[in-house]
Amino acid sequence: MTHDLTDLLGDVGPIVFYLAVWGLVFAGTALFVGVFIPFITGDSLLFAAGLLTGTHSELSIWVLAIGVGIAAVLGDQVGFWLGRRLGRPYLARRGGRWVQAGVRRAERFYELFGWWSVVISRYIPWGRVFIPPIAGISAMKYWRFFTANVVGALSWGVLITVIGYFAAVNPSVRPVAYVVAGVVILASIAAGIRAYVLDRRSRLRPATGSVEPTGDGHRPAL
Template sequence: MAHDLANVLGDVGPLLFYLAVWGLVFAGTALFVGVFIPFITGDSLLFAAGLLTGTHPELSIWVLAVGVGIAAVLGDQVGFWLGRRFGRPYLTRRGGRWVQAGVRRAERFYELFGWWSVVISRYIPWGRVFIPPIAGISAMRYWRFLTANIVGALSWGVLITVIGYFAAVNPSVRPVAYIVAGVVIAASIVAGIRAWVLDRRSRRREAEETAEGAR
């Protein structure tokens, strides 16, 4: 990923490099690109962009990181309004069985965690794509969604990008930066597993209640 971004930077220069990274982050949620290529629009992209910025003095980490955060917020806003405007059929048309399974997981995740689901989902590949439109479909109040969106998108965008930057520029900080990046990724995985476990328990409980009611 870092090698590919270096090629982009060499070909187009700093401004278009920023726009390319921001555009991918925005498209990952607003245009559902993250469903099909999560590693090109998610954590790997941000970490690689931060690494590259640390080795190219013509790039500014704060311009990159703040722009990533804003692009992430705007992408989620588009997803939220699409869900509110077009409802559940909007997600039903998104594709095959794998996509629909992700939609169902996100719906259950939203039911379980509410406001926090919007924050946490930014660190989960399928969550960051599906939670915003589901929040819109569920008629979550806009200002409530906006606050969760800002907290989740800005913390995710700025944190991972800056970690990548410090992993490149400061040898003494590099091991810590890699550890923090690993913790963030591990936390994303744990959050996803926890949501899956809670979903399984809830489904099992519903099935048992249905069976008891049928007796």
């Protein structure tokens, strides 16, 4: 990934480099690209872009990182409004069996965590693609979605990009940067496992009657 970005930077210069990285982050959720090629629209892209920025003086880490955060927010906004406008059929048309399994997993994740699911999903490859439209389909109040979207997208975009930058520019903090990157990845895996375990537990419990949806438009965990 880093080699590809270096070639891109050498061919097109800083401005187009920024736009390419931001465009990939945006397309990962807004255009569903992240379902099929998550490794060039997610964590790997951001970390590699940060590494490259740390070794090229013509690039600014703050321009890159803040732009990534904004692109991530805008991509999620598009996903939310597509879900709100087009409803569940929008997701039903998205690919084959494995995609639909991801949709169902994300729906359950949203039911379990509500507002936090939008924040946490930014760190989970399948979550960042599916959760925004599911929040829209579930009639989550827009301003609640927006606050969660900003917290999750900005923290994800800025954090991972800056970690990559410090891993390249400062040898003394490089081990720490790699540790933090590992913690972020492990935390995203743990969130996915927790959602799976809670889902399994809730399915094994006998039904105790109907559950009323909350004000966010989702049902609370059983």
